[in-house]
Amino acid sequence: xxxxxxxxxxxxxxxxxxxxxxxxxxxxxxxxxxxxxxxxxxxxxxxxxxxxxxxxxxxxxxxxxxxxxxxxxxxxxxxxxxxxxxxxxxxxxxxxxxxxxxxxxxxxxxxxxxxxxxxxxxxxxxxxxxxxxxxxxxxxxxxxxxxxxxxxxxxxxxxxxxxxxxxxxxxxxxxxxxxxxxxxxxxxxxxxxxxxxxxxxxxxxxxxxxxxxxxxxxxxxxxxxxxxxxxxxxxxxxxxxxxxxxxxxxxxxxxxxxxxxxxxxxxxxxxxxxxxxxxxxxxxxxxxxxxxxxxxxxxxxxxxxxxxxxxxxxxxxxxxxxxxxxxxxxxxxxxxxxxxxxxxxxxxxxxxxxxxxxxxxxxxxxxxxxxxxxxxxxxxxxxxxxxxxxxxxxxxxxxxxxxxxxxxxxxxxxxxxxxxxxxxxxxxxxxxxxxxxxxxxxxxxxxxxxxxxxxxxxxxxxxxxxxxxxxxxxxxxxxxxxxxxxxxxxxxxxxxxxxxxxxxxxxxxxxxxxxxxxxxxxxxxxxxxxxxxxxxxxxxxxxxxxxxxxxxxxxxxxxxxxxxxxxxxxxxxxxxxxxxxxxxxxxxxxxxxxxxxxxxxxxxxxxxxxxxxxxxxx
Numbered sequence: 373x374x375x376x377x378x379x380x381x382x383x384x385x386x387x388x389x390x391x392x393x394x395x396x397x398x399x400x401x402x403x404x405x406x407x408x409x410x411x412x413x414x415x416x417x418x419x420x421x422x423x424x425x426x427x428x429x430x431x432x433x434x435x436x437x438x439x440x441x442x443x444x445x446x447x448x449x450x451x452x453x454x455x456x457x458x459x460x461x462x463x464x465x466x467x468x469x470x471x472x473x474x475x476x477x478x479x480x481x482x483x484x485x486x487x488x489x490x491x492x493x494x495x496x497x498x499x500x501x502x503x504x505x506x507x508x509x510x511x512x513x514x515x516x517x518x519x520x521x522x523x524x525x526x527x528x529x530x531x532x533x534x535x536x537x538x539x540x541x542x543x544x545x546x547x548x549x550x551x552x553x554x555x556x557x558x559x560x561x562x563x564x565x566x567x568x569x570x571x572x573x574x575x576x577x578x579x580x581x582x583x584x585x586x587x588x589x590x591x592x593x594x595x596x597x598x599x600x601x602x603x604x605x606x607x608x609x610x611x612x613x614x615x616x617x618x619x620x621x622x623x624x625x626x627x628x629x630x631x632x633x634x635x636x637x638x639x640x641x642x643x644x645x646x647x648x649x650x651x652x653x654x655x656x657x658x659x660x661x662x663x664x665x666x667x668x669x670x671x672x673x674x675x676x677x678x679x680x681x682x683x684x685x686x687x688x689x690x691x692x693x694x695x696x697x698x699x700x701x702x703x704x705x706x707x708x709x710x711x712x713x714x715x716x717x718x719x720x721x722x723x724x725x726x727x728x729x730x731x732x733x734x735x736x737x738x739x740x741x742x743x744x745x746x747x748x749x750x751x752x753x754x755x756x757x758x759x760x761x762x763x764x765x766x767x768x769x770x771x772x773x774x775x776x777x778x779x780x781x782x783x784x785x786x787x788x789x790x791x792x793x794x795x796x797x798x799x800x801x802x803x804x805x806x807x808x809x810x811x812x813x814x815x816x817x818x819x820x821x822x823x824x825x826x827x828x829x830x831x832x833x834x835x836x837x838x839x840x841x842x843x844x845x846x847x848x849x850x851x852x853x854x855x856x857x858x859x860x861x862x863x864x865x866x867x868x869x870x871x872x873x874x875x876x877x878x879x880x881x882x883x884x885x886x887x888x889x890x891x892x893x894x895x896x897x898x899x900x901x902x903x904x905x906x907x908x909x910x911x912x913x914x915x916x917x918x919x920x921x922x923x924x925x926x927x928x929x930x931x932x933x934x935x936x937x938x939x940x941x942x943x944x945x946x947x948x949x950x951x952x953x954x955x956x957x958x959x960x961x962x963x964x965x966x967x968x969x970x971x972x973x974x975x976x977x978x979x980x981x982x983x984x985x986x987x988x989x990x
Contacts, residue, residue: 419640478570486513533652549573593653724820746792798827839895847909866928870954875914925958953979957990
């Protein structure tokens with residue numbers, strides 16, 4: 373209680389309380405005004421975080437399309453098709469790659485004259501893939517994408533604008549946003565045509581336009597609206613009655629179109645054109661949703677009232693004034709920012725990323741890496757990337773990569789590695805240096821894509837399904853390569869062709885299942901008893917062919933004789949014993965592969981005439 377005998381105490385208290393009220397009101401007013409300024413800055417920061425995440429996704433989408441085309445133009449199947457017109461295997465490759473990506477609407481090979489040679493097309497009603505017959509293939513030599521792609525160099529890519537799919541001069545309904553990527557097919561510095569993929573772009577637009585905080589618009593460089601928050605207002609380029617960018621943002625359209633980034637009151641725009649590599653110059657524009665603004669404003673008002681009450685409550689001890697400046701808004705904004713960062717975990721789940729020091733020692737890996745390889749984080753920290761290599765991949769390959777990236781350059785390519793269980797793991801790696809403020813390399817960031825499925829598809833096309841040996845198609849490629857190598861380096865190679873004596877009798881006596889089992893065991897013997905440099909294949913039926921590299925006729929004869937004796941003494945299930953007859957021929961300079969195989973085949977014929985279970989030289 374105040375002592376009224378000392379009225380100055382009451383007066384001082386009233387003055388102090390009045391001062392406290394004034395300070396509380398002024399503080400609350402200032403905080404309220406500042407919060408409104410901070411509100412726009414906070415929304416701008418949130419938009420920057422969101423666009424960064426969306427750019428990462430879009431970059432991965434475009435990179436995947438390039439990898440798909442690169443898989444085709446660099447495939448031996450494609451090269452063999454172009455050079456020998458073996459269309460079946462090339463078509464199967466196109467079909468398998470289109471099947472592996474649900475966004476592929478059309479995948480084509482157009483030859484150098486502009487005519488379609490292969491076209492895989494997804495049925496819009498059933499989502500099934502169709503191989504278009506030769507009668508329905510079209511001449512595309514006058515199409516702009518063929519002409520422009522034909523001028524590119526090897527490993528360069530052409531990108532279309534994002535537009536709607538048009539069939540027979542009419543816009544397809546329902547609307548199908550599309551995006552085309554093309555690359556030239558160049559073999560031995562000769563242009564042979566272009567490979568074009570038409571991609572469904574609808575899901576990507578949906579991803580780019582999704583936000584809990586903003587209405588998002590997409591516009592091209594001409595100011596046409598590609599996406600509007602109200603879908604019925606999208607694609608103003610095709611529907612002239614709809615508003616374009618000037619109609620929607622009359623005060624900001626010019627700045628949006630001419631600036632890489634633009635920040636205006638309630639409007640934040642960013643360019644995506646650098647990711648596409650085309651002339652579309654796509655823009656993404658953020659405008660805050662009204663509900664988000666209202667919620668944040670209400671929080672500002674509540675924050676101001678809380679500050680006023682707090683200042684009044686502690687107005688007596690003046691020393692407390694400076695310490696009472698809380699802002700609940702900043703906490704809420706921090707929570708919103710954390711939520712956006714959590715969305716970035718999607719990348720961590722689907723893209724393998726690891727960081728190494730200058731010596732290639734792994735310092736950090738993400739969740740996708742551990743899930744894909746089976747390694748726990750602490751099992752790979754401290755190891756080098758080369759410790760994960762497959763025995764088919766040489767240490768020299770890793771040395772060459774390390775030497776390149778230490779110069780500050782980026783390395784990109786494919787490597788065969790293994791997971792924790794020792795399974796084959798084919799990866800596509802993109803390694804970039806981490807440069808510090810002094811311009812020195814601190815380490816490296818590696819982005820890794822699992823391409824094992826793609827490699828398995830390629831392997832299936834060159835492997836005999838019964839025996840696991842290479843098939844005839846693969847052997848023809850090996851024979852061609854070996855003949856070229858012999859011509860260039862004046863080295864030797866020979867072929868051994870053999871078949872099983874009286875194999876028909878085995879099938880007739882024991883049945884075809886036993887016959888198949890004999891072929892499988894024979895194939896295993898070949899795998900175990902041929903050198904790593906030799907290439908064994910099933911040539912057809914019960915006939916096998918071995919390419920013996922760096923081997924002359926006499927050496928090949930000795931090799932074939934050892935195989936003959938080995939097989940003669942081997943106990944095959946169900947049939948016990950069997951024999952083979954062999955023909956051996958050495959490659960002669962300038963002869964064709966057909967001539968070489970014919971000579972070996974004739975020697976095989978001679979071995980059979982001489983009573984079978986023999987080896988005869990050509």
